[in-house]
Amino acid sequence: MPIKPTCPQRRGNAGRRSAWPWLAAVATSGRTSHVDTTVSTQTRGRNRQVLPETTARSAHGAPFRTGRASYAQAHRFAMEDAQPDHPQRTLRTAYRIRGPLDPERLASAMSAVVARHDALRMSLHPSEEELRYRVHNRVEWPLIREKSVTVAAGAELAPELVRALDDELLDRFDRSVPPLASARLWELGSDDWLLSLKIDHMIADVLSVGVIGAELSRAYQGETLPIPGLSFADWIEQQDAYFRGEQARVDRAYWDATLAGRPNGWNTLLPDFDLSETAGNAPGAVSLALPTGLGASISAFRRSNRLTPHMVYLSALVLCLARRTGDPDVCVLSATANRSRDLAELVGWCAHGLAYRFLAGQAETPAELARLVRAGCMNVMTHQRYPLLRWRLDNDPGELGRRLRLPYVFLHPITEYFTAPAFAGLDTELVDGTGVEADPCLGFQVRHTTGDEVTLSLHHGGFGYTRAHAERLLADFADALRILTERPDSRLRDLEDWLGR
Known part of the structure; x- marks a missing residue:
């Protein structure tokens, strides 16, 4: 199964160049701070799923953990900002599930996965100084139940389903409102389902898709998922510290010697x-x-x-x-x-x-x-x-x-x-x-x-x-x-x- 490009490469710049002056300074500091802010109720995408306000307070006395976004996040943001026609980069996969799937149980499993990973509770907020992330204490990841589409047992997906899957690749996430992920479920017939997961690349890489799928299956089967010892926000801080250290200078010298000429x-x-x-x-x-x-x-x-x-x-x-x-x-x-x-x-x-x-x-x-x-x-x-x-x-x-x-x-x-997730009995x-x-x-x-x-x-x-x-x-x-x-x-x-x- 090939991994296909969702957005073709184009040469040159379309639209204005990025005006953000802060990218070069992304690695100069790894410090984080905490602010007292709440998420406004907003609508997202064409499904208009309304997200509740986040009011829970963290151990630091604030509803968010916040910090400077990673170098890769900042560059990606600058590229999209400089070229308004550039599609967001997303990761998407779809699963055909046969058997007595319980949608409510699946929705509960999704909530458990969101609670485990701060990346799935992360939003991104630009200012004139820098791009910052916020990790919210509580975020709802809704399972969107789509209109049923009848598909004969063992048959390929109906054309309207294929179009719907293609169309969702063009839907943009509002990155100020978590989660930067969507989940859609179609009932195709008796004990026949289609589950589509889409995640913004700003918060996850391709390997993360496999992690999410594996943990959905574990949580669906009733397993309690432990909180990771190191969060994605912790990783961002560690990467910033690496850029400021001696090993980064040694590594860069290697790439200079290998590629610069x-x-x-x-x-x-x-x-x-x-x-x-x-x-x-x-x-x-x-x-x-x-x-x-x-x-x-x-x-x-x-x-x-x-x-x-x-x-x-x-x-x-x-x-x-x-x-x-x-x-x-x-x-x-x-x-x-x-x-x-x-x-x-x-x-x-x-x-x-x-x-x-x-x-x-x-x-x-x-x-x-x-x-x-x-x-x-x-x-x-x-x-x-x-x-x-x-x-x-x-x-x-x-x-x-x-x-x-x-x-x-x-x-x-x-x-x-x-x-594909290994759901018990499915x-x-x-x-x-x-x-x-x-x-x-x-x-x-x-x-x-x-x-x-x-x-x-x-x-x-x-x-x-x-x-x-x-x-x-x-x-x-x-x-x-x-x-x-x-x-x-x-x-x-x-x-x-x-x-x-």
């Missing part, structure tokens, strides 16, 4: 990209199931060369891109969860991008290329805490508020981002194509199912990249996997299209 920065430009201003921006996604024999070869190659799954697929992608471009200098983006083990179950926007740069011409064989990739991955992991976005704006502050004007290639971590599955996460122009995802079955996916958006382009590139990726794992000791220079031959 590269002509295209972190971009690897494919020859079939259309970089003209008139290039189309229609998003899409393609998938390709690998033969079982190739899946077995990948597993054997990984074990014999002591590689992680991500290293194997990254090696193949580097091989693929070097053949496609004729350029040995390849850069691929990926992401880190940026969480310690005790933060694995935290909801929040902690993840950020990383860049992997390799000089493929240094390798004589596919196996040598894989070892080169492994060494590079170890270096990246040592310095992974420094965000790629922060490095970009450190070196070019003029990029503040701009959308990316060049496409890039992204390899998602080898994981199941969107895992059969739950992810609705194919509804797990949505915005942004990368060319995003590769690898999905392992049972045994050695592997499915490759590629989502694309913008820069004239069509479905036909994506299908050819995905086939080239599969071919690179075959060369890497079935001909590991062959000579790369014997490939007809190796480095411009």
